Amino acid sequence: MTFQLSVTELANMVDHTLLKADAQKAGFEKLCQEADEYGFKMVAINSAPVALCSELLKESPVHVGAAIGFPLGQTTIAAKVFEVADAIKNGADEIDYVINIGELKEGNLAYIEQEMKKIVAACQANNVLSKVILENCYLTNEEKIAVCEIAKRVKPDFVKTSTGFGTGGATIADVKLMKETVGAEVKIKAAGGIRDFATAKAMVEAGAERLGTSSGIKIINEYKSFVKEA
Template sequence: TSVHVGAAISFPLGQAGLASKVAETKIAIEDGADEIDYVIDIGQAKMHHWDYIKEEMESIVSICREHNVISKVIFENCYLEKDEIKQVALIAKEVKPDFIKTSTGFGTGGATLEDVKLMVETVEGQVKVKAAGGIRDWKTCKAMIDAGAQRIGTSSSLKILEEFEAEAK
């Protein structure tokens, strides 16, 4: 069918080692996933081990590219400082996954306009941004899109579509 199958790698905190993430990615693709969402190693990001974050991103993104699978890198921004978000986005700008993503939706906070704008500005059109986590109405969804998000992650899609249709009338 045209329905995409996504797989979450090292969900929700990204703490699995690189070898585990690579193995999870390969197995998910073998099992039919055509989109991979992986969570960066938040601990490594907090320690500013940027070479590790880059190696991790390059490894997973390259596997996705080899198999023509969409790659999404989840930052889990609620645990990162603004300078850390910017640094991971700069790495993504160089590595070029298909998307960088604000949140798993399971952390202590979801997408914020400030974070989406920072991510969009930092990657300068080289990578798409997905806003996810806490988007529960059309007003918030539209604000994220206006800020530059090209995909929205939400568990409130029906409500958002109803509000969108009501506004369009």
Template sequence: MTRYSLTQLANLIDHTNLHPEATGADITALCQEACDHGFKMVAINQVQTTLCHQLLKETPVHVGAAISFPLGQTSIAAKVFETKDALAQGADEIDYVVNLTKVKEHDWSYVEEEMHALVTLCRQEGALSKVIFENGYLTEEEKIALCQIAKKVQPDFIKTATGFGPSGATLADVHLMKEAVGLTVQVKAAGGIRTAEAFKQFVAAGATRIGTSSGITIMQELAAEASDGYVEI
């Protein structure tokens, strides 16, 4: 087991509001909560990037823009344009959804081309890149194939789900993904993680970021069980 401080655990959380009806006031509150609780990032729809950058530019909290979200069904050129726009508006991290049609067709050259284009763009701009698989639609073989491409292209993270698909994060998927990519690519678990117990299980499985809209509740639960400000996982 590893001993984590509450500060370290909060810094694993991507504090999320990707609801289409989220208002400016909602996003402003999200940013304030992220600062208050020491979360790593706010995960928002790309259109909210400018507001979040303005609110967070003097803080350590990153702005994470979701690209081609939540379906992933736009062209490489469209994803590149959207990513460039988000980076120009101040995004520090990019979470993009793979083209699931191409994955289901096993057009791996297209999937690699897309991943290479977006990861390279992020790397050039000093931003972190995360590739969302949306595992609920995929077979185990397809998940492994995506991991093999990621191991070659080297995004910063691969990610389990959008939270809008047929299923969220599972421990089995995190174990599979972590084993497939090894140490050079990190794994983000997202989708349906709402309790401290689930959070701890995903961290123990190897996830180094947790995307959740329940970060405040999770941290309150972790604080209640902490001994001298530390939690063993």
């Protein structure tokens, strides 16, 4: 299969990520500058630096994405909804939230659906994109399918493979499984362990339409070399 995306199109699928606990102002300034320079879709950050990044990117088409309930998902629905509202107030125009993995493992699908409905509704009311993080490394295929089937009903913009902080990241098998389940109803974001162009290409070919990575610059530079040599 020939990879059809241009360098610009691939860059516009990248969520440029800085989610480290010790991240500081200079790091966020660099992140935003790089995202604008390379034409990445979004900067993926925790909710505290949203106002800073929103100000830094106010003249740029790059989106500001807040990670909610991150990375464990073990906060209440009310806390997550509050964090979503606070992030949006501070300038976030995309939200990536982590589901309550424990409730899913307990088989409490009604809780997962209620959580998703409330967060997606809060995003839709503000014209903000919503992404649901499953953290697949902890889930059975049946559990992954169950969340994706809920997503088909609730209609967030994306379902996402991983936080990058679990015991494993995105896999081709998971991206394919998620895409097969949601079909055209919801898009797929692959994140976690995407560190080179070969991996990024494989994720896109499996069905991912966004890539969460801190290696976006390396990926794009590798693709530029690949295109030049082709």
